[in-house]
Amino acid sequence: MEDPTRQEQAGPAVRARIEESFGRQGLMAHLGARLTHIGTGRVHIVLPARPEVTQQHGYVHAGATSAIADSAGGYAALTLFPEDCEVLTVEYKINLLAPAAGDRVEAVGTVLRSGRTLTVCQLEVYGVRDHGERKLVANGQQTLIRVDGPRR
Numbered sequence: 403m404e405d406p407t408r409q410e411q412a413g414p415a416v417r418a419r420i421e422e423s424f425g426r427q428g429l430m431a432h433l434g435a436r437l438t439h440i441g442t443g444r445v446h447i448v449l450p451a452r453p454e455v456t457q458q459h460g461y462v463h464a465g466a467t468s469a470i471a472d473s474a475g476g477y478a479a480l481t482l483f484p485e486d487c488e489v490l491t492v493e494y495k496i497n498l499l500a501p502a503a504g505d506r507v508e509a510v511g512t513v514l515r516s517g518r519t520l521t522v523c524q525l526e527v528y529g530v531r532d533h534g535e536r537k538l539v540a541n542g543q544q545t546l547i548r549v550d551g552p553r554r
Contacts, residue, residue: 474511504529
């Protein structure tokens with residue numbers, strides 16, 4: 403497994419922009435998700451496993467898993483765009499490979515191809531235990547559209 407601390411960090415202005423945008427996401431705040439890595443074309447979001455985000459068997463709910471994957475991919479794409487642009491998800495597909503068990507789940511969004519209009523990202527979600535065990539629990543692909551920001 404690749405160590406997120408060894409990945410290329412995005413510049414300070416890009417990190418600040420992503421953090422500010424993430425802070426405006428009501429769903430991420432509601433879930434208790436947090437950004438843990440902002441790299442160029444790659445973003446990690448962690449969601450602690452708590453009863454409020456689980457389904458009836460005690461695993462992290464697929465909706466929560468999918469939501470952090472979608473946001474990780476969106477922010478990974480946004481790291482590559484100019485300051486006056488935003489992104490919106492056009493489509494994403496998630497395969498749930500195993501129950502999302504662990505002390506937390508970590509979504510990793512990675513840009514596969516960034517275009518002028520559409521960007522495609524790979525989405526991975528891992529169940530992580532405090533003792534270091536890491537298991538891929540979901541994987542998918544996402545298409546985003548670049549949107550020009552408001553005119554100033």
